[in-house]
Amino acid sequence: MSEPLLKVENLKTYFSMSHGVVRAVDGVSFEISRGKTLAIVGESGSGKSMTALSVLQLVPEPAGYIESGRIVYEGKDLLDLTWEQMRDLRGKEISMIFQEPMTSLNPVFTIGTQMIEAMTLHGTSRKEAKTRALELLRRVELKDPVQAMRQYPHELSGGMRQRVMIAMALSNEPKLLIADEPTTALDVTVQKQILELLVKLQQETGMAMLLITHDLGIVAQVAQDVVVMYAGKVVESATVQDLYTRPQHPYTKALFASLPSRQRRGQPLTTLEDAFAPISGDEPSQ
Amino acid sequence: MFLWTSVIPFLVVGLLWLLIRHALRQPLWAEASSRIKKNRMALVALTIICAYGGVAFVDAVSWKDDKNSPAKSVLDRVFAKMPVEETYSAPMAKTTTGVPHPKPLEGKHLFGTDGNGRDVLYQTLRGCKTALIIGGLTTLISLPLALLLGMLAGYYGKLVDDGIQYLYTVLDSIPNILLLVTLLMVLGNGLDKICLALGITTWVGLCRLVRGETLKHRDREYVRAAKSLGVSDFRILTRHILPNLLPTVIITVTLGLSGLILSEAILSYLSLGVTNETGSWGNMIDAARVELAREPVLWWNLLAASSALFVLVWAFNVFGDAIRDAIDPRLRS
Numbered sequence: 001m002s003e004p005l006l007k008v009e010n011l012k013t014y015f016s017m018s019h020g021v022v023r024a025v026d027g028v029s030f031e032i033s034r035g036k037t038l039a040i041v042g043e044s045g046s047g048k049s050m051t052a053l054s055v056l057q058l059v060p061e062p063a064g065y066i067e068s069g070r071i072v073y074e075g076k077d078l079l080d081l082t083w084e085q086m087r088d089l090r091g092k093e094i095s096m097i098f099q100e101p102m103t104s105l106n107p108v109f110t111i112g113t114q115m116i117e118a119m120t121l122h123g124t125s126r127k128e129a130k131t132r133a134l135e136l137l138r139r140v141e142l143k144d145p146v147q148a149m150r151q152y153p154h155e156l157s158g159g160m161r162q163r164v165m166i167a168m169a170l171s172n173e174p175k176l177l178i179a180d181e182p183t184t185a186l187d188v189t190v191q192k193q194i195l196e197l198l199v200k201l202q203q204e205t206g207m208a209m210l211l212i213t214h215d216l217g218i219v220a221q222v223a224q225d226v227v228v229m230y231a232g233k234v235v236e237s238a239t240v241q242d243l244y245t246r247p248q249h250p251y252t253k254a255l256f257a258s259l260p261s262r263q264r265r266g267q268p269l270t271t272l273e274d275a276f277a278p279i280s281g282d283e284p285s286q
Numbered sequence: 287m288f289l290w291t292s293v294i295p296f297l298v299v300g301l302l303w304l305l306i307r308h309a310l311r312q313p314l315w316a317e318a319s320s321r322i323k324k325n326r327m328a329l330v331a332l333t334i335i336c337a338y339g340g341v342a343f344v345d346a347v348s349w350k351d352d353k354n355s356p357a358k359s360v361l362d363r364v365f366a367k368m369p370v371e372e373t374y375s376a377p378m379a380k381t382t383t384g385v386p387h388p389k390p391l392e393g394k395h396l397f398g399t400d401g402n403g404r405d406v407l408y409q410t411l412r413g414c415k416t417a418l419i420i421g422g423l424t425t426l427i428s429l430p431l432a433l434l435l436g437m438l439a440g441y442y443g444k445l446v447d448d449g450i451q452y453l454y455t456v457l458d459s460i461p462n463i464l465l466l467v468t469l470l471m472v473l474g475n476g477l478d479k480i481c482l483a484l485g486i487t488t489w490v491g492l493c494r495l496v497r498g499e500t501l502k503h504r505d506r507e508y509v510r511a512a513k514s515l516g517v518s519d520f521r522i523l524t525r526h527i528l529p530n531l532l533p534t535v536i537i538t539v540t541l542g543l544s545g546l547i548l549s550e551a552i553l554s555y556l557s558l559g560v561t562n563e564t565g566s567w568g569n570m571i572d573a574a575r576v577e578l579a580r581e582p583v584l585w586w587n588l589l590a591a592s593s594a595l596f597v598l599v600w601a602f603n604v605f606g607d608a609i610r611d612a613i614d615p616r617l618r619s
Binding site: 087092097107110113118121154169178 | 313314505507508510511513514516517518521525526530532613614615
């Protein structure tokens with residue numbers, strides 16, 4: 001097998017709080033191959049979002065910091081890069097889309113301005129950026145791209161904003177897209193459309209994807225490999241097929257048991273509390 | 287001297303014009319201006335501000351007729367034919383008041399005359415320049431300071447934040463008026479020194495506000511999204527966070543402008559304000575204060591100065607509010 005696009009080894013991201021150190025990510029390792037999708041699954045506070053933010057070194061400062069580990073992207077450790085090199089890489093090689101399409105766009109600028117900025121940052125000329133922005137908005141299947149370029153974020157629906165975010169993330173043709181709960185804030189029909197769009201765009205561009213989610217239901221649609229996280233640690237890592245047919249770890253089994261199923265109609269749903277203690281201290285999902 | 291009186295007024299107007307033209311080329315401001323054009327109140331307020339600015343400009347441009355005579359501004363020349371009376375006279379009055387033997391007048395003084403027999407309308411108009419300089423120059427000193435330090439403190443946190451907070455908390459712990467008086471005693475009298483002293487004492491409140499707002503926006507997802515696209519810290523601060531701070535800053539600054547013009551009046555009352563030769567509403571109000579107890583009441587001096595002050599402050603507040611509404615895309619209809 002060829003060298004993976006991204007290889008995370010024994011990553012530890014800690015938060016120093018007034019009451020001590022919180023080990024948000026505690027020795028996580030995984031690999032993503034070119035053009036493939038890896039899903040990280042876990043409940044709130046399991047450290048999955050922090051893992052994603054650590055890859056881009058965007059852990060909220062000053063409390064959070066990367067304690068140790070290696071994040072090897074195309075053979076080089078991202079933690080060894082200078083601050084400028086890292087900034088250059090963000091958006092160009094690795095991009096990210098976020099959970100809240102409502103707040104991920106700057107409220108005082110038009111969609112067009114923000115899309116063009118995303119591209120001019122990495123050396124595209126303004127004129128070229130404008131035509132590319134229109135083309136990208138068309139590719140993410142926005143109904144009226146010309147109109148959307150002139151609109152402000154609050155004038156678009158949640159689904160439309162997420163499409164814009166995806167278009168922005170793809171504007172510099174990254175090799176890896178990190179999607180941090182991209183559909184959590186959207187309703188179910190829009191969720192499906194966005195996921196289908198992501199899969200379609202992935203096939204077109206050949207990029208790899210790191211999907212962060214708490215929803216086992218969407219994992220099978222999109223991902224090839226799955227990492228299950230609990231309390232900052234990887235409890236199970238497998239291909240989608242193996243995980244769905246033969247979950248090994250009791251936590252993974254409990255997660256599957258908590259999904260509503262047609263076979264167990266009329267019975268109360270199993271909660272995770274039945275099998276596992278929920279992660280204490282309600283850490284916000286970042 | 288020639289530089290001060292002739293070049294600077296044109297320079298100020300020119301710079302303002304360039305600044306506005308540059309701003310109007312950016313979509314945010316271009317759209318704001320088109321919305322302000324539809325807001326009648328804002329246009330009235332803008333016209334008033336421009337009128338005050340015009341009077342100040344006319345008062346600022348001056349030249350000497352020959353080497354030995356003092357420089358006279360355009361405004362001085364317009365009012366040159368206005369006779370200087372001996373003492374008070376009511377608006378349009380035919381005689382002077384407040385003296386045992388009233389002198390006959392021509393009734394030329396629209397707003398009456400003051401104790402030294404000077405035309406009140408002329409004095410009021412001369413106050414425009416002082417008021418605008420105090421408001422403008424002080425804001426020019428305090429606003430960049432507050433924005434720079436506030437945004438740095440809010441964005442970077444940690445030691446930077448501690449240092450800046452320490453600085454402004456110390457400044458703020460000294461009662462404002464005492465600090466102002468001390469500064470003016472050290473710096474000496476003069477309009478520019480008053481602006482400097484006011485600038486040093488007024489940036490703290492704005493800085494604290496800017497810090498808090500930056501702190502709020504720093505953790506917004508759009509800032510993180512911008513970072514994930516590789517935007518630099520400097521660009522995030524100037525292009526992403528700053529435009530979001532503008533509504534709050536504009537409102538605070540315009541409300542502060544009225545406070546600044548008023549504090550000139552307070553300083554005049556403490557004899558720390560501008561000299562008597564520089565027209566100022568503060569001096570006029572201060573002088574009129576003594577006269578209110580007299581019989582008959584000499585009200586016109588006070589009324590003229592405070593109306594001029596009131597109308598300018600009103601215009602600033604209405605226009606500031608209109609800008610705030612206009613640059614907020616969420617209020618777009």
